Amino acid sequence: EPEVTQTPSHQVTQMGQEVILRCVPISNHLYFYWYRQILGQKVEFLVSFYNNEISEKSEIFDDQFSVERPDGSNFTLKIRSTKLEDSAMYFCASRAGLFEQYFGPGTRLTVT
Amino acid sequence: AQSVTQLGSHVSVSEGALVLLRCNYSSSVPPYLFWYVQYPNQGLQLLLKYTTGATLVKGINGFEAEFKKSETSFHLTKPSAHMSDAAEYFCAVSDTGSNYKLTFGKGTLLTVNP
DSSP: OOOOEEEOSEEEEOTTOOEEEEEEOOTTOOEEEEEEEOTTSOEEEEEEEETTEEEEEOTTOOTTEEEEOOSSSOEEEEESSOOGGGOEEEEEEEESSSSOOEEOOOEEEEEO | OOEEEEEOSEEEEETTSOEEEEEEEEOSSOOEEEEEEEOTTOOEEEEEEEOSSOSEEEOGGGOEEEEETTTTEEEEEESSOOGGGOEEEEEEEEOGGGTTOOEEOOOEEEEEEO
């Protein structure tokens, strides 16, 4: 069964460093999303991506964040200069048609 | 803006007992409603969804949920809990006007006691 994959499963970085979180969506899906979940809090929408551009972003998704689909299979989330408060689980999701989003297992980002 | 409220951050039941996880939503347009389950160290798995049509929807693992517009609720039930049901459950809402982005509740941790 096709699934969304994410790498790495756990990333530890120092404050101020750049990180890139990688996702491989399901191959025939066209819509892509990033969400995050800070420990003990709800899952929050960050950004949606369609047709090689951002279709919507939340207020969390400021200039420190960017997304890219560099090669037609990967979907990446970059944080330019990490802060302590960026520590969270980051989930990638993809969608083919209507409604259902399929989630990856997540990347746990720890900023020290 | 949409929002989801899940009553009870932690629900504990005995094996074989009824599971009831509560979800209320707020949406200015007809909502699409979802329940996701998260097992430890895993991603979010779709349990069931309501889009249109029949208000009682059945999902995987014996779960079902009923959309009640008048109560703005979408509670999740299972007649008989199994140990393997222990997980965190998230209710979520989306709509066509928001790129189908999901707005989640805070989640309910279900514990099943032997």
